Each structure stands twice: as C-alpha cells, then as structure tokens.
Amino acid sequence: MKFTVAVAMSPLDQLGELARTAQECGFASVALPDSLFYSEAVSASYPYTADGSRFWDETTPWVDPFVAAASMGAVTSTIRFYTQVLKLNPRNALLLARQVGSVAVLTGNRFGLGVGLGWSPEESRWCGGRFDHRGARADEAVEVLRLVLGGGMVEYHGRFHDFDRLRMSPAPTEPVPVYVGGHTEAALRRAARTGDGWTSAMIRFDDLRETVERLRALRAEYGRADEPFEIQAVCVDRFGVDGYRAQADLGVTDAIVVPWVFHGVGLDGPLREKKDGMKRFAEQIMEKL
Numbered sequence: 001m002k003f004t005v006a007v008a009m010s011p012l013d014q015l016g017e018l019a020r021t022a023q024e025c026g027f028a029s030v031a032l033p034d035s036l037f038y039s040e041a042v043s044a045s046y047p048y049t050a051d052g053s054r055f056w057d058e059t060t061p062w063v064d065p066f067v068a069a070a071s072m073g074a075v076t077s078t079i080r081f082y083t084q085v086l087k088l089n090p091r092n093a094l095l096l097a098r099q100v101g102s103v104a105v106l107t108g109n110r111f112g113l114g115v116g117l118g119w120s121p122e123e124s125r126w127c128g129g130r131f132d133h134r135g136a137r138a139d140e141a142v143e144v145l146r147l148v149l150g151g152g153m154v155e156y157h158g159r160f161h162d163f164d165r166l167r168m169s170p171a172p173t174e175p176v177p178v179y180v181g182g183h184t185e186a187a188l189r190r191a192a193r194t195g196d197g198w199t200s201a202m203i204r205f206d207d208l209r210e211t212v213e214r215l216r217a218l219r220a221e222y223g224r225a226d227e228p229f230e231i232q233a234v235c236v237d238r239f240g241v242d243g244y245r246a247q248a249d250l251g252v253t254d255a256i257v258v259p260w261v262f263h264g265v266g267l268d269g270p271l272r273e274k275k276d277g278m279k280r281f282a283e284q285i286m287e288k289l
Contacts, residue, residue, distance in 0.1 A: 001248035002028035003286055004232065004256045005278065006084065009033075009056065009267040012063050014274065019072035021275045023079040025282040030072060031084035031114075031232075031256050032065035039122040047119055047183075048201045066099045073107035080110045084199055084232070084256065085181035087118030089134050090127035093141040093161055097148040097168060104149070104172035114199045114232070115142065116181040135186055136160065142178055142194050149176055179232060183211065192218035197230030197253070205238045205246070212251045232256055241288050248289070257281070 005022045007015060007030055019030055038058040045052025069081040081103075088096075104111045117134040118124055124131045140158045147154050151171030155164050179199040180191035191198040192215055200208070212231060219225050232254040238246055239262070247255055260269060260277025 001244065001252055001289065002254045003281075004029040004031045004082075004084075004254055006031040006033075006234070006256050006258050008258075009060055010274070011268060011271075012061050014271045015063075015068055015072055016075045017271055018274060018278075019076050019079060021278050023076045025278050026286055027079065027278070027282070028254065029080040029082055029112075030069075032068050032081060033062065034065050034083055034086045035060075035062040036087070036090060036123050036127060039120065039126075041122075043121050044119055066103050069103045069111055070106050073103070073110060078110075080112065081107065082112035082177075082179060082199075083114045085114040085116035085179070087123060088115050088138045088141050089118040089124045089131065090129045091141075092128075093144040094148065094163065094166075096141070097145050100145060100176055101149050101168055101170075101172055104174075104176050105170055109172055109174040109176075112177040112179060112196075113145070114179040114181055116187075133160070135190065139190065139194065145176075145178070177230070179230060183207075188214055189218055191215065192224065193222050196228070197232060199230075199232040199256075200234050202234050202236050205235055205250075208233055208235055208247075208252070209250055216251070230254055241285055244285060244289060 005018065005027050007018055010018065022030060046054050049055060065083045065086060072081060100113055115138065117138050121131045137160045140161050144156055144161050147156055148168055149171055153165050153167045156162065177196035179197040180187065180195035181199045181201070183201065188198070188211065198215055203211070219229060230253045231251050233247060233252045234256045235247055244255055258267070259281035260274040263277045263280060265273045265277050
C-alpha cells in the first residue's frame with residue numbers, strides 16, 4: 001500500500017516544501033483539493049458532514065490544482081500528484097483536457113485526475129455549467145478527456161459534448177489515470193465502469209469495507225475484475241501500523257493521510273512542524289509496513 005499526503009487548506013507558500021519533504025520521506029503522491037470559490041449562500045447541503053455544513057469558510061486558502069501540481073512538480077522528480085477531487089460539472093471538457101495534458105507533460109507523467117460531479121449548484125451555474133444531468137455529463141466528459149489526451153486527430157458527437165476533428169499537442173506519453181470519487185451507488189458504478197480507481201471522502205472502516213466489496217462486485221459485473229484498479233481511501237478510524245495494515249488487507253492501494261495531525265499540528269500549522277510530522281509518520285508507520 002502506498003501513502004499520499006493531503007495538503008488541503010495548507011498555506012500556499014508551504015506547498016513546494018511540503019512536496020519536497022513528502023518525496024524525501026517516501027510518500028508516493030500529493031493529493032490536491034479543488035474549490036472554485038466560496039459562495040456566501042449555497043442552495044445544497046455539503047454531503048460529507050453530518051449537518052450538511054461546510055467545514056471551511058471564505059478565508060480558507062485554495063489554489064487551482066493544476067497550477068499547484070505544476071509548481072510542486074517543478075521542485076520534485078518522482079512524487080506524483082492527483083486531484084482529490086476535481087469538480088467536472090463547472091468545467092468545459094476541452095479546456096480541462098488542455099489543462100490536464102499540460103500538467104501531465106510538464107511533470108513527466110506524474111499526474112492523475114481524481115474527479116467528482118460537484119455538489120454546489122452555484123459553482124456549476126456561475127461558471128457557465130449546468131447542474132442537471134450531472135452524472136451523464138460527467139460520463140461524457142471523461143470520454144472526451146480520454147479521447148483528446150490519447151493524441152491524434154479526434155472528434156466527438158455526444159448528447160452534451162459535440163465537436164469536429166481536432167488535435168491537442170503535445171499529448172501525454174502515458175495515459176492519465178482517472179480516479180472517480182463519490183459514495184453513492186451511481187458514483188460507485190461510474191468508478192467501476194469507467195475509472196482507473198475510486199477515491200473516497202472521509203469514511204469509516206466498516207463503510208470502507210462495504211464499499212470495496214461493492215466495487216469488486218461491480219467491476220466483475222462490467223467485466224473489469226482482472227484490470228488494475230486503485231482504491232484511494234481517507235479512512236478516519238483505523239490508524240497506526242495495525243490500522244493501515246488492516247486497510248491494505250481490505251484492498252486499499254493508497255492511504256490518503258495528513259501526517260502532521262497525528263502530532264497535534266493543524267492544517268494551517270507551521271511548515272517546520274508539518275515537515276517533522278511527515279518524517280515521524282514515515283519512520284513510525286511507513287517503514288514498518
């Protein structure tokens with residue numbers, strides 16, 4: 001099992017050094033969040049808190065994940081980056097293909113695309129997208145991304161995306177993996193049918209077990225049981241060597257962690273203490289698995 005450092009809500013001037021230290025400590029990847037803006041009022045509930053409220057506010061720092069990946073990629077050489085997760089619905093698929101392809105090329109194929117539908121109607125509508133038929137739109141968007149990023153002259157004529165022959169150059173020399181997020185049955189089916197993996201929000205171990213079993217059954221249903229498939233998990237109640245070993249035994253391929261929080265350092269804590277937290281996590285957990 002690999003380990004990924006999540007850097008959500010970290011001060012932006014820390015990102016480069018966090019990536020360098022994560023690479024030195026043996027982490028496989030950095031997970032990058034996505035938030036376009038904070039609307040004062042929102043017409044939907046946030047799906048991953050008990051009361052539907054957002055756990056950040058209008059002052060929380062965010063940066064475009066593609067800019068972050070390119071910046072962090074420039075000061076590292078082996079560690080990978082992936083969005084966790086990027087909201088598809090507010091974005092034009094062709095513009096997104098250009099961004100994804102650019103970062104993949106500039107980082108030497110060290111970029112993966114974690115995707116979700118987006119939960120906020122305001123983010124979609126105010127960016128020129130639509131909130132209806134989000135699942136079908138996302139399915140087509142993934143098809144467009146894979147098609148365009150595959151290189152060569154291509155065209156696509158679907159229900160929501162329609163364009164004649166075009167080519168984007170340069171194309172990545174390796175396929176960009178697509179990790180599908182979401183905990184609903186529809187999201188799990190989308191991951192099993194079209195994804196190179198599934199990526200979770202915060203989830204308890206028992207729920208994670210059920211989800212992994214369901215994904216395994218769905219992949220068999222779609223004839224993909226023997227294909228490589230990643231399980232990226234933010235498990236909130238299994239820690240320590242035994243806890244992460246239990247996750248690995250369950251089928252988790254990538255544990256997403258915020259290593260400094262185990263040592264009392266907050267998301268906006270000092271860089272020095274975060275670096276120390278990563279080193280201690282690597283010594284106490286990663287080196288013993």
